[in-house]
Amino acid sequence: MVVALSSTRPSSSPTTETASAAPADDIEDLPTEARLTSAGKLYPQRVPWEMLSVDFIEAWGRPNGSFQPEHVEVLGPTGSGKSYWEKWVLQERVRLRRSAVVILLTKPADKTLATLDWPVITKWPPSQWNDKNRQVIFHAKSTGLGKASRARQAEQVEQLLDGIWHPDANVVLAVDEIAYVEQELGLRTHMTTFFREGRTLGITIMASTQRPAGVSRAVHSETAWVVCFAPKDEDDAERMAQILGEKRHYRDVLMDLDREKREFVLVHNLTREAYISHIPDLRKRKKTAPKSDQVEPGTRRRGPRAG
Ligand SMILES: Nc1ncnc2c1ncn2[C@@H]1O[C@H](COP(=O)(O)OP(=O)(O)OP(=O)(O)O)[C@@H](O)[C@H]1O
Numbered sequence: 001m002v003v004a005l006s007s008t009r010p011s012s013s014p015t016t017e018t019a020s021a022a023p024a025d026d027i028e029d030l031p032t033e034a035r036l037t038s039a040g041k042l043y044p045q046r047v048p049w050e051m052l053s054v055d056f057i058e059a060w061g062r063p064n065g066s067f068q069p070e071h072v073e074v075l076g077p078t079g080s081g082k083s084y085w086e087k088w089v090l091q092e093r094v095r096l097r098r099s100a101v102v103i104l105l106t107k108p109a110d111k112t113l114a115t116l117d118w119p120v121i122t123k124w125p126p127s128q129w130n131d132k133n134r135q136v137i138f139h140a141k142s143t144g145l146g147k148a149s150r151a152r153q154a155e156q157v158e159q160l161l162d163g164i165w166h167p168d169a170n171v172v173l174a175v176d177e178i179a180y181v182e183q184e185l186g187l188r189t190h191m192t193t194f195f196r197e198g199r200t201l202g203i204t205i206m207a208s209t210q211r212p213a214g215v216s217r218a219v220h221s222e223t224a225w226v227v228c229f230a231p232k233d234e235d236d237a238e239r240m241a242q243i244l245g246e247k248r249h250y251r252d253v254l255m256d257l258d259r260e261k262r263e264f265v266l267v268h269n270l271t272r273e274a275y276i277s278h279i280p281d282l283r284k285r286k287k288t289a290p291k292s293d294q295v296e297p298g299t300r301r302r303g304p305r306a307g
């Protein structure tokens with residue numbers, strides 16, 4: 001629930017209510033929130049990331065004001081900005097709540113996540129896992145395309161999953177390309193169990209994928225928050241919209257996202273609140289804006305919290 005944003009919205013909820021239709025000819029000129037999708041619902045409001053990020057971090061994992069893990073799914077084609085978004089949000093969560101975070105990386109390398117200055121480890125538990133040092137990248141690298149190397153990689157991932165599967169684990173597990181972990185590594189049952197039962201152990205999962213169709217249904221159904229970047233084509237939009245529910249509505253919403261800006265829609269499954277936003281490209285801003293106008297993780301920081 002993105003509470004603070006309620007004040008910026010029209011009095012009725014635009015994502016769930018139909019409004020009196022705007023004349024079709026004027027549609028292109030209207031601000032997004034006054035337009036209707038073909039399902040007769042208003043497009044989600046576009047909100048600046050500096051507002052949405054603060055409210056999202058505050059709301060994520062605190063559905064009733066107290067700590068309760070909530071899983072997040074991040075969908076989008078390659079290069080759409082999934083890892084960049086995850087990096088931003090995870091850093092902010094660590095800053096605000098000092099959360100323990102493990103990023104599970106199965107790709108040979110990831111330039112976006114590599115810019116995090118967290119220790120990269122290949123075995124669990126890490127030697128430096130203590131009160132001060134509780135964020136790591138667990139790199140389970142494939143050493144080849146053959147079955148044997150996949151089996152070794154799967155074993156390494158299994159070791160991590162077994163290692164964090166205990167009461168009061170209180171950890172955020174970010175799984176980069178969950179379709180690969182489920183399908184190629186054959187760990188679908190593990191992932192399904194993590195999604196269904198991990199919350200009771202304090203485990204929050206943030207899973208990203210380029211291939212939503214390759215992910216088991218439990219992953220989609222056990223997820224509290226979904227982030228979708230611009231799909232690569234209509235088929236891709238169709239699959240993402242199916243996951244978001246209200247298929248006709250979200251197909252239009254997704255096709256309306258600005259790929260160049262790396263826009264995404266963030267949907268809270270419980271309340272069905274939805275917002276469109278994008279993380280401003282700081283490299284562009286640095287050329288045009290004065291320093292005080294730049295937004296970096298933590299600029300709107302509030303006091304740290306436990307949880
Ligand atoms: N909001 C943004 N502003 C500036 N650069 C961005 C933004 N989002 C992503 N990028 C850049 O775009 C490139 C691709 O982004 P990213 O690595 O997040 O894609 P991805 O969706 O994770 O792709 P893949 O599925 O292949 O891992 C990176 O170089 C990243 O730094």
Ligand SMILES: [Mg+2]
Binds near residue numbers: 084110112
């Ligand atoms: Mg990525």
